[in-house]
Amino acid sequence: xxxxxxxxxxxxxxxxxxxxxxxxxxxxxxxxxxxxxxxxxxxxxxxxxxxxxxxxxxxxxxxxxxxxxxxxxxxxxxxxxxxxxxxxxxxxxxxxxxxxxxxxxxxxxxxxxxxxxxxxxxxxxxxxxxxxxxxxxxxxxxxxxxxxxxxxxxxxxxxxxxxxxxxxxxxxxxxxxxxxxxxxxxxxxxxxxxxxxxxxxxxxxxxxxxxxxxxxxxxxxxxxxxxxxxxxxxxxxxxxxxxxxxxxxxxxxxxxxxxxxxxxxxxxxxxxxxxxxxxxxxxxxxxxxxxxxxxxxxxxxxxxxxxxxxxxxxxxxxxxxxxxxxxxxxxxxxx
Amino acid sequence: xxxxxxxxxxxxxxxxxxxxxxxxxxxxxxxxxxxxxxxxxxxxxxxxxxxxxxxxxxxxxxxxxxxxxxxxxxxxxxxxxxxxxxxxxxxxxxxxxxxxxxxxxxxxxxxxxxxxxxxxxxxxxxxxxxxxxxxxxxxxxxxxxxxxxxxxxxxxxxxxxxxxxxxxxxxxxxxxxxxxxxxxxxxxxxxxxxxxxxxxxxxxxxxxxxxxxxxxxxxxxxxxxxxxxxxxxxxxxxxxxxxxxxxxxxxxxxxxxxxxxxxxxxxxxxxxxxxxxxxxxxx
Numbered sequence: 001x002x003x004x005x006x007x008x009x010x011x012x013x014x015x016x017x018x019x020x021x022x023x024x025x026x027x028x029x030x031x032x033x034x035x036x037x038x039x040x041x042x043x044x045x046x047x048x049x050x051x052x053x054x055x056x057x058x059x060x061x062x063x064x065x066x067x068x069x070x071x072x073x074x075x076x077x078x079x080x081x082x083x084x085x086x087x088x089x090x091x092x093x094x095x096x097x098x099x100x101x102x103x104x105x106x107x108x109x110x111x112x113x114x115x116x117x118x119x120x121x122x123x124x125x126x127x128x129x130x131x132x133x134x135x136x137x138x139x140x141x142x143x144x145x146x147x148x149x150x151x152x153x154x155x156x157x158x159x160x161x162x163x164x165x166x167x168x169x170x171x172x173x174x175x176x177x178x179x180x181x182x183x184x185x186x187x188x189x190x191x192x193x194x195x196x197x198x199x200x201x202x203x204x205x206x207x208x209x210x211x212x213x214x215x216x217x218x219x220x221x222x223x224x225x226x227x228x229x230x231x232x233x234x235x236x237x238x239x240x241x242x243x244x245x246x247x248x249x250x251x252x253x254x255x256x257x258x259x260x261x262x263x264x265x266x267x268x269x270x271x272x273x274x275x276x277x278x279x280x281x282x283x284x285x286x287x288x289x290x291x292x293x294x295x296x297x298x299x300x301x302x303x304x305x306x307x308x309x310x311x312x313x314x315x316x317x318x319x320x321x322x323x324x325x326x327x328x329x330x331x332x333x334x335x
Numbered sequence: 336x337x338x339x340x341x342x343x344x345x346x347x348x349x350x351x352x353x354x355x356x357x358x359x360x361x362x363x364x365x366x367x368x369x370x371x372x373x374x375x376x377x378x379x380x381x382x383x384x385x386x387x388x389x390x391x392x393x394x395x396x397x398x399x400x401x402x403x404x405x406x407x408x409x410x411x412x413x414x415x416x417x418x419x420x421x422x423x424x425x426x427x428x429x430x431x432x433x434x435x436x437x438x439x440x441x442x443x444x445x446x447x448x449x450x451x452x453x454x455x456x457x458x459x460x461x462x463x464x465x466x467x468x469x470x471x472x473x474x475x476x477x478x479x480x481x482x483x484x485x486x487x488x489x490x491x492x493x494x495x496x497x498x499x500x501x502x503x504x505x506x507x508x509x510x511x512x513x514x515x516x517x518x519x520x521x522x523x524x525x526x527x528x529x530x531x532x533x534x535x536x537x538x539x540x541x542x543x544x545x546x547x548x549x550x551x552x553x554x555x556x557x558x559x560x561x562x563x564x565x566x567x568x569x570x571x572x573x574x575x576x577x578x579x580x581x582x583x584x585x586x587x588x589x590x591x592x593x594x595x596x597x598x599x600x601x602x603x604x605x606x607x608x609x610x611x612x613x614x615x616x617x618x
Contacts, residue, residue, distance in 0.1 A: 019446075019447075020450070022447060023447050023450045023451075026447055027451060030456075034459060034460065034463060035463060147598070147601065148594075148598070151594065151597045151598050151601050152590070152593075152594040152597070153542055153545060153546065153590060153593050153594065153597070155545070155546050155549050155566070156545075156566060156586070156589075156590030156593065156594070157590075159566070159586050159590070160586075160587070160590065163581075163583060163586075167581060168581075262450075263449075266449075266450065266451070266452050266453070267454075269452045269454075269455065270452050270453065270454025270455055271454070273454065273455060273458070274454070274546055274549070274550060277550050288455070288458060289550060292458070292462045292550075292551070292552065293551075295462075297463065300458075300459055300462050300463070301459060303455065303459075304455050304456060304458070304459045307452050307455040308451070308452065308455075311450065311451075311452045312450065315450055
């Protein structure tokens with residue numbers, strides 16, 4: 001029987017898996033180190049200001065024991081990993097498990113990230129390829145618009161769009177996930193969906209326009225570059241139809257764009273967190289904002305941990321998809 | 336390298352925009368009022384002859400804030416961008432010349448760090464280290480600390496192409512040591528490239544700082560003005576109540592300055608790309 005791991009594609013997948021395990025390991029060590037490197041003691045920040053001395057001291061000792069800070073560093077490190085493996089990320093300030101709080105809000109974030117990533121990729125690349133193909137004034141205009149969209153600060157664009165489409169022209173609500181007084185568990189899924197939809201509009205549009213701009217300007221440049229290369233010029237001499245030429249150029253131009261998906265995903269997660277804060281969309285970003293305001297350290301670290309996990313899984317999937325699309329990797333033969 | 340860059344109209348145009356904004360940040364604050372001084376008689380006024388860009392919700396002169404904010408944002412960008420470029424040169428520039436374990440390690444480390452979602456990481460770092468009233472220097476350092484991988488990767492790829500050039504081979508064959516080749520042959524040829532990596536890092540740092548300030552994690556807004564604290568929408572700054580009250584003059588100008596600066600850097604960078612990558616020039 002043939003060894004299934006001998007297949008070049010399986011080797012590629014295993015190599016990527018190993019790489020992302022290393023990334024996760026290093027990131028988790030950061031999460032252990034960061035609170036221990038910070039100036040001052042997180043415990044001191046948790047004690048309400050104005051607590052007088054005998055009470056403050058005993059509260060400090062109690063909290064230290066509770067969080068295991070009275071143990072040695074090596075014991076803390078072992079505890080940290082044991083807790084992680086059990087899915088225990090500690091408690092937030094309101095005594096709920098951090099893992100539960102963050103996982104509850106993760107779907108709201110993913111509902112923004114995944115559609116924006118996919119729709120932005122397809123729409124942006126389509127626009128970019130078209131713009132390269134038509135040339136002339138319209139192409140230039142699309143180019144400048146997409147450069148502008150990709151270069152302006154996304155959070156500022158969020159404010160502008162909020163000002164224009166929610167304050168000046170009240171088409172969309174100014175923020176939130178549901179209407180005021182709407183309690184999701186009391187309604188049917190369809191009603192919940194219909195109520196959230198208008199609130200979803202602005203954050204989705206903001207993220208989509210910014211990411212689409214980036215893809216379109218990149219794709220236009222890549223397609224123009226391909227249209228100018230030898231094999232296209234040769235095919236044109238042979239009298240191939242324009243549509244055929246375009247499809248060749250597009251297929252070669254899209255491949256490098258795929259490698260950009262990784263970086264795009266990493267940026268998009270960060271962008272989504274801040275956009276959620278601006279529009280008060282109830283995702284992980286809003287949890288992070290509230291955690292920062294109340295100095296809830298476990299929750300802040302928990303939001304970072306979960307974005308890290310999402311990014312690692314996302315990157316791994318993108319890499320696998322890329323390997324599948326690139327025949328050189330799929331078959332393990334050099335081009 | 337510089338003589339080639341100077342002949343690129345794109346590069347000149349982008350550089351002109353960037354220099355104009357730097358000049359605005361240097362000269363502007365000299366002629367304007369105190370950007371943080373409240374004025375209870377002129378609260379939240381729309382633009383007028385006296386207050387060119389209107390006033391904030393405590394009566395601060397927003398044009399003065401814009402000038403000072405541009406200066407401070409550029410300073411934060413310079414510190415963070417300088418830090419990122421320095422680390423980038425160390426990691427990306429020395430690595431490829433010490434082929435072998437050192438190169439493998441530094442490159443692998445760069446690739447690992449590239450996967451981290453930097454903005455969430457920065458949010459954690461500033462929230463924990465800054466504790467609500469960070470200094471400009473601390474914010475700048477933390478931004479630099481998280482943004483060097485991009486610089487390292489750019490510099491590494493440039494060193495790798497330079498390494499194969501003839502004059503480097505000549506130097507090596509005549510017995511010059513590896514480190515000396517990097518310092519006397521490769522780095523001088525990369526100076527223009529490193530400067531542009533610095534400018535781009537600077538622009539990314541400014542963008543990041545403004546994003547952090549906007550969510551109340553930037554430098555302490557009660558004593559510092561940056562383009563970001565002017566957008567401090569979720570914290571305590573002048574725009575926190577600007578949106579519901581239609582104070583467009585409070586948040587449009589700082590965002591526009593940021594956008595123009597970033598566009599300038601982008602044009603400059605694409606001009607540079609054409610010089611370093613001649614095949615693009617035909618497009």
